[in-house]
Amino acid sequence: MFNFGIREVGIDLGTANTLLVLQNKGIIMREPSMVAVDGGNDEVIAVGKDAFAMNGRTSGGIKVSYPMRWGVIADHEKAITMISRFLKEVTKTVGNLKRKIFVISVPVGITSVEKRAILEAAKRVGARETLTIEEPLAAAIGANLPVSEPEGLMVVDIGGGTTEMAVISSNGIAVSKSLKTAGQAMDRMVAEYILKKFELKIGMRTAEQLKIRLGTAVEGEGQKPQETFEIGGSDLLTGRPKIIEVTSADIEKALADSVMGIVDGVKRTLEITPPELAADLHDRGIVLTGGGALLHGLDKKLAEEIQVPVTLAENPMDCVALGTEKAMRDLNSLRLPSY
Structure with a gap:
């Protein structure tokens, strides 16, 4: 095993997925931010992809959960175990990562208590120093936007737990807002819609598949061609297995409130943006990042x-992970209070 002279480790510690990047080497790991726990002794038995494979398919004695919620640590001990095991897996390729500098992306507007939890977790897994960068700024850097220029630009980063939106100028965030309307909330809306319309209980994995395959933010002529998808679940009344056919029109309706929540959030952010920066945005526009940005027609709906x-x-x-890696090139800037 070789260390390649690596000093910095970047972590995009997301609610749904965790990505690890190394200095000048890009993304080296992408894993679901999940843990599987033995309900008898509360011991973590699997993390990442292995835990994801167990989700919804385990006995009553095993519980699968996300130790991150809305972009911050919700279960301290399980989050530390998860990160430790991810880093241990990485060391098989690049060698020991202890005593390195960690750069971790965090939600905009993170509280001091939430930030302290992340710093303590990093210290416990061996970090010599931990620096943070706000997710919208990291996303903008990862999207190759000119963040150092004095003109305003806007990023809307739609992740698993939160939607982070920010107006950026001169390497800093001028205006920002964070919403809990994001990927996982959309999955819940799909599951609730299926339950209400078809009286069918489905899991979050199935709901996510429907969102990805059939989801759209537009209706009418702008909608994607009508598609159908068969899913299975548990009949609400009988409890027996049941198969139904769902259309893209169904998922458009299921996601309508979530889409409008993001639209309204962007509007509110623009309302508090200084006039000079708002004028820049009229020409430069808005850039969408994050997995939720892939929802069909969302860019068109916002425009x-x-x-x-x-x-x-x-x-x-x-984008957030790649921006975190690029930010490693100027660690002193990350140490400045403006970050």
Whole structure:
């Protein structure tokens, strides 16, 4: 095993997924932010993909959960165990990562208590120093946007637990807002819609599959061609297995409130943006990042509602992680209070 002279480790510690990046090497790990726990002794028996494979398919003695919630640590001990095992897996390729500098992306507006939990977790897994960067800024850097220029630009990062939106100028965040309307909330809306319309209970994995395969933010002529998808679940009345056919129109209706929540959040952010920066956005537009940005037609829906150009970043799911890696090139800037 070789260390390659690596000093910095970047972590996109997301509610749904955790990505690890190494200095000048890009993304080296992508795992679900999940743990599987033995209900008898509360011992973590699996993390990441292994835990995800157990989700919804385990006996009553095993519980699968997300130790992150809304982008911050919800279960301290389980989060530490999860991160430790991810890092241990990485060391098989690159060698010992203890005593390295960690750069971790965090939600905009994170509280001091929430930030302290992340710093303590990093210290316990061996970090010599831990620096943080706010997710919208990391996303903008990862999307190759000119964040150092004095003109304003806006990023809307739709992750698993939160939607982070920020107006950025001169390497800093001028205005920001965080919403709990994001990928996992959309999955719940799909599951609730299926339960109400079809009287069918489905798991979150099935709901996510429906969102990805059939989800759309637009209706009518702008909607994607009508598609159908068969899913299975448990009949609400009889409890027996049942198969139904769901259409893209169904999922559009299920996601309508979530989509409008994001639209309204962007509008509220723009309302508190200084006039000079708002004028820049009229020309430069808004860039969407995060896995939720891949929802069909979301860019078009936002552009129609807000009347500014909206574009989807290249590799939107990776922008925060890639931005975290690029930020490692100037650690002193991360140490400044403006970050």
